[in-house]
Amino acid sequence: MDAHNFVIAERLTTPIAIVNEHGGIEWSNPAFEGMFGIDAKDWLQQAARVVGGERGWLQDFFMDGVEEHRAVDVEIEGRTFRVEHILNIGGESSRAVALWFEDVTQQRQMEQAKSDFTAQIVHDLRGPLSGIQGTLEFVLSQEGSKLDSMYSDLLQEAQRESERMMGLVNELLDFSKIEAGNLVIEKEPVRVAGVLKRAVRSLQQVASRDEVFLLSAHGRDVPQVIGSVEKMTQAIINLVSNSLKFTPKKGLISVGAQIVRNDDVPESIVITVTDSGMGIKADELEQIWKKYKQSGTKSLRGGSGTGLGLYIVKQIVEAHGGEISVASIEGIGTSMVIKLPVKKASDTGVITASRTLS
Numbered sequence: 001m002d003a004h005n006f007v008i009a010e011r012l013t014t015p016i017a018i019v020n021e022h023g024g025i026e027w028s029n030p031a032f033e034g035m036f037g038i039d040a041k042d043w044l045q046q047a048a049r050v051v052g053g054e055r056g057w058l059q060d061f062f063m064d065g066v067e068e069h070r071a072v073d074v075e076i077e078g079r080t081f082r083v084e085h086i087l088n089i090g091g092e093s094s095r096a097v098a099l100w101f102e103d104v105t106q107q108r109q110m111e112q113a114k115s116d117f118t119a120q121i122v123h124d125l126r127g128p129l130s131g132i133q134g135t136l137e138f139v140l141s142q143e144g145s146k147l148d149s150m151y152s153d154l155l156q157e158a159q160r161e162s163e164r165m166m167g168l169v170n171e172l173l174d175f176s177k178i179e180a181g182n183l184v185i186e187k188e189p190v191r192v193a194g195v196l197k198r199a200v201r202s203l204q205q206v207a208s209r210d211e212v213f214l215l216s217a218h219g220r221d222v223p224q225v226i227g228s229v230e231k232m233t234q235a236i237i238n239l240v241s242n243s244l245k246f247t248p249k250k251g252l253i254s255v256g257a258q259i260v261r262n263d264d265v266p267e268s269i270v271i272t273v274t275d276s277g278m279g280i281k282a283d284e285l286e287q288i289w290k291k292y293k294q295s296g297t298k299s300l301r302g303g304s305g306t307g308l309g310l311y312i313v314k315q316i317v318e319a320h321g322g323e324i325s326v327a328s329i330e331g332i333g334t335s336m337v338i339k340l341p342v343k344k345a346s347d348t349g350v351i352t353a354s355r356t357l358s
Helices: 003-011 030-047 057-062 105-141 149-179 192-209 229-246 309-319
Strands: 016-020 025-028 071-076 079-090 095-103 183-191 213-218 224-227 252-262 265-275 323-329 333-341 349-353
Touching (some): 016 030, 030 057, 030 071, 057 071, 079 105, 105 149, 149 183, 149 192, 149 309, 183 192, 183 229, 192 229, 192 252, 192 265, 224 229, 224 333, 229 265, 229 333, 309 323
Parallel strands (some): 213 252
Antiparallel strands (some): 016 025, 016 095, 071 079, 183 224, 265 333, 323 333
16 A cells, blocks of 8 residues: 555554465554454464365465455454455565455344344244145145046145245245355265256156156266255255246256366366256346346246345355356257366365355
8 A cells, every 4th residue: 555545544443454474464553453452463363374274264365366355254352344355465475465344243143133033934934834735745646536627726736836935935044044154064075966866856746747858967977076965956956946937848957967177187067957948138147146136037837036046056056166157048048057176075074155245
């Protein structure tokens, strides 16, 4: 920073510090010193370390390609601070970053209260919905039932709507966990082939009912990734469910996986969910991953969603160290592409997925 900016930073009431990659404080304003005192050097040095293969939060600001104004939420001395990267300082031999510390403890407490309230509402809704679903499935599964076609059609429609409502309720629960930073991802070996089979099998009946062909194809040598079987399955189910909304009768949805190699060594796995549906307008492609955003294309199956399904998928994929993209042509179809790193079994443990702040 130049002399003028130093003068401004000195007068600000928000803590600001220039920190090197080892956690050393090269400069700080009075607000920083008043807020954290001499203890700051201890937790900054801790944040600069790599422990058990996990980088401290300070290391993220020194990674190549990190954009300015990137931010993370950090617990410091019992309070939550949003630490924002203002600018890089120094050269290759001596690197430092200017960081802005904003106390967001009260905001996070309010978010947690909102998340707890949402979780309670969802819990109260899931019980009755599960009962309704079970009753409908029992009635419709009875062989030799004397229900005429009108009543049978009405019950099937009720079953579809109860499934849709359960999906909306589950999305709200996951969203509340993500917003509160409480979406825990178990880090365990995950058989991608098994995840794809499980996701396709769970929606095969729905696809048949909607007269859509749902297929799964992958090689036998697809390696494992490290993550959560449950959450990865949910991500694939969300993508396939989304395709079902926009794929017409006699259409096709295919779920596949392939390996990306580097010198014959598996480097990543690419999972694709491709449909022959209505496609997405080019100017809407970047919006579909945002919360509450939906494509302008109306669902062929009726009803509307929360606008959270694809947002949740993106959060799950990124929590697994992966990335997701989309390619689509109106009137032709859409392909969702997930790329996941192949990791060692030693990477197992637990991680917590939270919002990406930028």
